[in-house]
Structures are given as structure tokens and as C-alpha cells.
Amino acid sequence: MKVHRRLLSATAALVFLSILAPARSADAQEPAGATQAHGDAHVEEARKHAKTGLEFYDDGNFEAARIELEKAYKIAPSFKLLYNIGLCYRQLNNYVEAVRALTRYLAEGGDQVPPDRKTEVQKVITEIQPRTASVEVSVDAPGASVMIDDEPVGTAPLSTPVIVNPGRRNVSATMPGRQAQAKVITLGASDTMKVELLLPLLPTAKEEKTDPKKLGLYISLAATGAFAVATGVTGLLALKAKSDLNASPPLPTSTDGAAARAEINNTAEDRHSANNRLKTFSLISDITLGATVVAAGASVYFFIKSRPSKEQQAEAPKAARLPTNWNVGVGPGTLVLGSQF
Secondary structure, three states, X not given: OHHHHHHHHHHHHHHHHHOOOOOOOOOOOOOOOHHHHHHHHHHHHHHHHHHHHHHHHXXXXXXXXXXXXXXXXXXXXXXXXXXXXXXXXHHOOOHHHHHHHXXXXXXXXXXXXXXXXXXXXXXXXXXXXXXXXXXXXEEOOOOOEEEEOOEEEEEOOOOOOEEEOOEEEEEEEEOOOEOOEEEEEEEOOOOEEEEEEOOOEOOOOOOOOOOHHHHHHHHHHHHHHHHHHHHHHHHHHXXXXXXXXXXXOOOOOOOOHHHHHHHHHHHHHHHXXXXXXXXXXXXXXHHHHHHHHHHHHHHHHHHHHOOOOHHHHHHOOHHHOOOOEEEEEEEOOEEEEEEEO
């Protein structure tokens, strides 16, 4: 701990002196000193975050130190800051990020890293690498997004194992059109585990198309009902007309006088009207009855045609199966269907 803090303090002091402003293009058309002033503001802000990070580190607040140092690196990248960041991750027991930051420090620093510092960093990496674990993730859907602890780690198929910290890890994969899958695993230091994720295809919504046979069934059933009602209504009206005709008084036998002749005319007119209504409603009732029978026959035809085949019946759940044996009966104004399973 003390060695790492001394190294961090020494490195931070170098960072304050080595963070440079972005280079200015030789052919830039800005006024002289404008870019330099802008760069100086960034350098000053980066130094401020780096100094605050160092103070947090000395206080033992390693998470706050990491945040400040990463802000400084984002504003004015310097490979020296990666060393500081790596040590913060080391203190936080985040071995994966510590190795990643320190490895980048050596790669980006190259020959600028003093030999003794390089030896020290390699020693730290060698010390903490065995404390990591690895996961080999295979997904049956190429192109799926793979995540560990909700952090993206790549796209299937992954060419190399994913280095993770020991403990409980949530490995998941997602892909449009497939059902997401996740597995929770527990790893110890230096463990290697294979995780296979199968992403089944999501059911696609089938476009509903109206079956002409079913449409014919619906229309014929509606027509059957309408004609049956019409038959019943006109039949009642015909019975009423017949009753009125039967209730009409007989024609008077005497034609003497104007009153007698008027009574004969009125009675004859009433009987003629009742007789006409009887004929009309009887004719309409006969026509609608015939239409009812025809529509009922069409309903039976379309119903039989719209039944699923035996193969479809066998595949359908028992509760959803249609009757296999049908009995059809047609009577005056009625249609009777019977069935057996």
C-alpha cells in the first residue's frame, strides 16, 4: 500500500509537468495564441482533476480517486495517468480493469517508461493476473450481443475468452428476433468456465387471412336467420289477415235502399282487403321460407367445407377440435345440427 502510494505521488508530480496541449496544425488560420490558450485551459483542468485524485488516493478514497484521474485522462490523455488509474483499480480489487490499465500504460508509454518503473508495473500485473477468471461464451446465434454483468463484451462468436473478476457473474446475450438468455455463474480465482447460450427464435405473428369458405358460412348463417325471421313475421301477418277475413260479416242479402247497398259495398271492400293481405303475406311467407331453406343448405355446405382436415384435427388440442360426425335436420323454419366427437 505505502509503496503504491509513493509511486502514485511521484507519477502524479510528473503528470502535472508532462500533460501537453493538443498540437496545433501548421496551416491553421486561427489568430496566434488562440489554440494555445484553449489548450492551456484543458491542461489546467486536467491538472486540477489529477491533483484532486491524488488527494483522494492519499485519503484512501480509491473510487473517488479513480473517477478524478479518469476525468483528467479524458481531458488530456497521458500514459502516466493510466498507471495511476491502474493502481486505483488494484486497491478496489477490480483486477481486470487494473491489468487493462497497467498493460495500456506499458504499451502507450513504450520507451518513455523508465526501466525500474516498467519492472515494477510488470511485477504488479504478474501479482494480480492470477486473481482473475475467464469465461468462454458460445452463442448459437452469430451476431448476438454478449454482455457480462450488463456490460457489452462483444458480438458472437467471441474469438477469445472474456477476462472477469472472481465472484457471481451474469452472462447474457440478446439479438433481435430471438429470445434473450442469461446465466448466472460463480467463478474463483484462475477459473475458466464455458457458458453456452441458446437463443430460440421468437414466434412471428402470422397475417390473418379471411377464409372464403368461412366468410361464406358467416354470410349464409346471417341470411338464414334473416329469412327465418321474415318467414315468421309474414306468417303471423298472414294468419292475422285470415282471421280478419273469417271475422268479416257475410254480405247482406237485401239490396233495397241506399243504406243496404252501402253496407254491402263496405263489407265487400273489407273482405276483399283482408283476402288480398292474406294472399300477399302467404306468398311472401312461402318465398322467405324457401329462401330460409336455401340459406340453411348453404350454411351446412360452407360449414362442412370449412372444417379442418383429419390431419389438422389430430394436431389440434383436444379442447379445440371440431366434431367429427354431424347430423343435419331441416324443418319448417328450423335448422338442427347434431354432432358427436
